[in-house]
Amino acid sequence: MRKTNFERRRLSLQCQLDQKKTHKERNKLGQFATPSLLAKSIVEHSISLLGEQTDIHFLDPAFGTGAFFSALLNMERAGNLVRAQGFEIDPCYAESVRELWRDTSLNLDILDFTRLSPPNQQSERYNLIICNPPYIRHHYMSREEKIRLQELTLKTCEMRMSGLAGLYCYFLCLAHSWMMKGGIAGWLIPSEFMDVNYGKAIKNYLLKKVTLIQIHRFDSEDVKFDDALVSSAIVWIKNTIPPPNHQVLFTLGDSLSSPSSSKWVNSSILMTEEKWTRFPSLNIRHNSDNFCLADIFEIKRGIATGDNAFFILTEKQVKEHKLPTEFLKPIIPSPRYLYTDEIQADDEGMPLLERRLFLLDCNLPEEEVQKKYPNLWKYLNFGKGTVSERYLCRHRKIWYSQERRYTAPIICSYMGRNRSETGRAFRFILNHSNAIASNVYLLLYPHKKIAQYLALEPSRIRKIWEILNSLNPTSILEEGRVYGGGLHKIEPKELGKVDATSVIDALPAIAKPTKVVQYSLFES
Structure with a gap:
């Protein structure tokens, strides 16, 4: 059979297998098939790093239907292939995938890679590992499974993994013991590890246990997987101890062979830089004594209700259910329904908005509610037995009692896409009302000394708000993270690191804050 026919048959098989499962079922297993052209370019680049005359011992620990193996067979270097091993956990793949590759050198085992013991001998290991590991988020992993994997990665790589890490993080670390000395690995994984706290262990591994060669990131608008809104990166490593002053190549763009931008970054810089997605587009930043937003504001996420559809009600719903007003708090609608960046209020502090919403919040025990408030x-x-059993609700002392949040004078949207007319993904909103906000917003509370200054004259908070909205959008975007399709997100600590020099300059000496010390992600 001609090698090119393998890929046509493989794509047909992939389509058949995908159709046997719902999107939700494949999502739970982390099954997102690698596009053919992407697999081809990853394999080509990986082989170029391996060296011309080297025999190839190939491993894909999350084989699927074999996109990378198929690409490898179509390379000129395919004649150097000595052996090929694939592992796949899904038994639905077993018979048809084995039949597809029956006449090749592939050995395919339908096993859970994370439960296998690595080879003891160097000769039994692999010098070319290419993998698109399962993208299973930590929510779908049991506590027992996380503990098992954490113990394994600690033993294998001396890396303590966060409980928030997805399964792909464990695959990358556990594969270390399967690599030959000097072997090459190429990993197609979500780029979020480059920015989030749980990625600390992965970045430590890449900088200390192996030689990080290159990270290629695709444009955030370019979603490589049709069924997953995730921004992708390819990470290439060599199983050697990194040399002193090692330089890592960061590339960006649709093409691996012709990236739109590139930058060499010293590994010592990466040890202190928390946001690796700065590269290659942005310059290396150095320690700065500039004030940041955390020096001015305490920044918190809004209320997480546990079930917005149940706990956040419209005026019409409040009237229909005749709910007592003492257990209702005005709450700001989500950004998609908020058509203004300044929320005015009536004499009682109620927001003057077309869409008026109320948060149900009661801390009375059920017996008292039943006796005194029959409508409530x-x-x-x-919601008994349904909403009450949701994660947040069942972990509360009273399942319908909300966490404490006070009205914030300024709030910021938590997620967003670049708006073409402003170039901004995030909105700072001036709140004159008593309304609180849900966790689709970040709440900015001025620190005590600044709050006292602002309280003396209402126009002062407006000035601060105007300055916030005039900040360079890039200075905010570079502190947050971006997902597939250009969706940006920023957490409280990330927003707190945005340069606030222009805000500080607008404050008189009596209101200027004391600098808050920022700590490096890699400090012990």
């Missing part, structure tokens, strides 16, 4: 009791019973 009736409504709560709609």
Whole structure:
């Protein structure tokens, strides 16, 4: 059979197998098939790093239907292939995938790679590992499974993995013991590890246990997987101890062979830089004594209700259920329904908005609610056994009592896409009302000394708000993270690191804050 026919058959098989599962089922297994052209370019680049005359011992620990193996067979270097091993956990793949590759050198085992013991001998290991590991988020992993994997990675790589890490992080670390000395690995993984706290262990591994060769990131608007809104990166490593003053190549763009931008970054810089997605587009930043937003504001996420559809009600719903007003708090609608960046209020502090919403929040025990507030009791019973069993609700002392959040004078949207007319993904909103906000917003509370200054004259908070909205959008975007399709997100600590020099300059000496010390991600 001609090698090119393998890929046509493989794509047909992939389509058939995908159709046997719902999107939700494949999502739970982390099954996102690698596009053919992407697999081809990854394999080509990986082989170029391996060296011309080297025999190839190939391993894909999350084989699927074999996109990388198929690409390898179509390379000129395919004649150097000595052996090929694939592992696949899904038994649905077993018979048809084995039949597809029956006449090749592939050995395919339908096993869970994370439960296998690595080879003891160097000769039994692999010098070319290419993998698109399962993208299973930590929410779908049991506590017992996380503990098992954490113990394994600690033993294998001396890396303590966060409980928030997805399964792909464990695959990358556990594969270390399967690599020959001097072997090459190429990993197609979500780029979020480059920015998030749980990625600390992965970045430590890449900088200390192996030689990090290159990270290629695709444009955030270019979603490589049709069924997953995730921004992708390819990480190439060599199983050697990194040399002193090692330089890592960062590339960006649709093409691996012709990236739109590139930058060499010293590994010592990467040890202190928390946001690796700065590269290659942005310059290396050096320690700065500039003030940041955390010096001015305490920044918190808004309220996480556990079930917005149940706990956040419209005026019409409040009237229909005849709910007592003492257990209702005005709450700001999500950014998609907020058509202004300044929320005015009536004499009672109620927001003057077309869409008026209320948060249900009661800290009375059920017996008292049933006795004194029959309408509220009736409504709560709609959520008994369903809403009450959701994660946040069942971990509260009273399942319908909300966490404490006070009204913030300025709030910021938590997620967003670049708006072409402003170039901004995030909105700073001036809040004159008593309304609180849900966790789709970040709440900015001025520190005590600044709050006292602002309280003396209402126009002062407006000035601060105007300055915030005039900040360079890039200075905010570079502190957050970006997902497939150009969706940006920023957490409280990330927003707190945005340069706030222009805000500080607008404050008189009596209101200027004391500098808050920022710590490196890699400090012990």
